[in-house]
Amino acid sequence: MEMIAFYASWVLIALGSFFLVAGALGMLRMPDVYTRMHAASVIDTLGATLLVFGLMIQAGLTLVALKLVFVLALLFFFGPVASHALAQAALHADIEPILAEDRRGRDVPPKAGEDPSRKEGGQHDPRQ
Amino acid sequence: MFYVATGAILLALLFVVIRAIKGPTVFDRALAGNSIGTLAILLLASYGFLTGRPEFLDIGLTYGLLNLIGTFAVLKFFRHGDLAYDITDDEEKPGWK
Amino acid sequence: MRTIFLAIALALFWLALSGHYTPFLMSVGAVCIILTVALAYRMNIVDEEGVPVELILAAPAYWFWLYIEIVKSAWSVTRLILDPRLPISPTFTRVRAGQKTAAGIATYANSITLTPGTITTGVEGDILEVHAIVSGGADDLEQGGMDRRVSRFEGSIATTNKEKA
Known part of the structure; x- marks a missing residue:
């Protein structure tokens, strides 16, 4: 059983390291800032989580494993917020993305099913 | 095996630092700075395991929080030229509900 | 409470x-x-948006589903990076968030950003502006599979809210 845990954590750590390096390589290869952000999110999500899962198996059921959970929570709750702020700031600064296809002008289909009932019910809309 | 992880993180850091130096825009550098922060947390974690002192994780958590605030401060500074800028002062209030 | x-x-x-x-x-x-x-x-931030307690029971299942999605799309983005031809086709698109609460829309937008290959770049009401690294990623979002999953996750809150009220 201990051997299985040992090998599992080894595999997880090796895979996580692979995705970290791949994401960093992507940040070098991609042509503009928006596409680089996709490469960076490979580091932030898959690379980091696999590595941390591997470390958690090594730590066992201790406070250290709990702290690793906090590290994951930090990355998962604040990572997208930072990416979103970065993308919005770059758009605001008129940095034109390299696009193969621009569908920003497309008509967005109306909400499926739920829309009429919401108007009749007159529920409060927190977004207003 | 912690040597593998630490080495991989250092290699990834090298790539990201090259991106931070090359730029070309400030947002590339801010993105690279953010990724350096993530990699630094992971480096602290794996180095803590390597040396048998997982207390480094606390430093990693603090570093992550500071990294987030630092990224926002940089972005806000380059967008408005002022860290104390209040978006509700805007006439048009872009994206504000 | x-x-x-x-x-x-x-x-x-x-x-x-x-x-x-x-x-x-x-x-x-x-x-x-x-x-x-x-x-x-x-600061008046202790409300259903700031402290969404109702989410906590449905959250683990949703996070598990989201993690599977992340693994799938991270793998495809890694394949793009390692491909010597770099076959990317960056696409901007707009999708509608079908969620009813602000916390639900934030969950959807953050889930899109967390999945490698798609980033939410702007929110206006319930319209999200999304940048995808390949046009296929934009197609998937426009079909709304993730939107429905987040709505289902959020729906579990909406019902508990009604029961309380």
């Missing part, structure tokens, strides 16, 4: 982080928690 939940969550967080249970550290922790909760209360 939410205030008490926030205080309990903060207390657990403090206990987990310290690992030392001396009277001095405990009293410092209590003071910190009281200050934080008082500040949050005064």
Whole structure:
């Protein structure tokens, strides 16, 4: 059983390291800032989580494993917020993305099913 | 095996630092700075395991929080030229509900 | 009710982080928690948006589903990176978020950003502006599979809210 845990954590750590390096390589290869952000999110999500899962198996059921959970929570709750702020700031600064296809002008289909009932019910809309 | 992880993180850091130096825009550098922060947390974690002192994780958590605030401060500074800028002062209030 | 939940969550967080249970550290922790909760209360952020307690039961299943999605799309983005031809086709698109609450829309937008290959770049009402690294990623979002999953996740809150009211 201990051997299985040992090998599992080894595999997880090796895979996580692979995705970290791949994401960093992507940040070098991609042509503009928006596409680089996709490469960076490979580091932030898959690379980091696999590595941390591997470390958690090594730590066992201790406070250290709990702290690793906090590290994951930090990355998962604040990572997208930072990416979103970065993308919005770059758009605001008129940095034109390299696009193969621009569908920003497309008509967005109306909400499926739920829309009429919401108007009749007159529920409060927190977004207003 | 912690040597593998630490080495991989250092290699990834090298790539990201090259991106931070090359730029070309400030947002590339801010993105690279953010990724350096993530990699630094992971480096602290794996180095803590390597040396048998997982207390480094606390430093990693603090570093992550500071990294987030630092990224926002940089972005806000380059967008408005002022860290104390209040978006509700805007006439048009872009994206504000 | 939410205030008490926030205080309990903060207390657990403090206990987990310290690992030392001396009277001095405990009293410092209590003071910190009281200050934080008082500040949050005064800022009026202890509401269904700031402290979405109802989510907590449905959250693990949703996170598991989201993690599978992340693994799938991270793998495809990694394949793009390692492909020597770099076959990317960056696409901007707009999708509608079908969620009813602000917390639901934030969950959807953050889930899109967390999945490698797609990033939410702007939110206007319930229209999200999304940048995808390949046009296929934009197609998937336009079909709305993730939107429905987040709505289902959020729906579990909506019903519990009604029961309370």
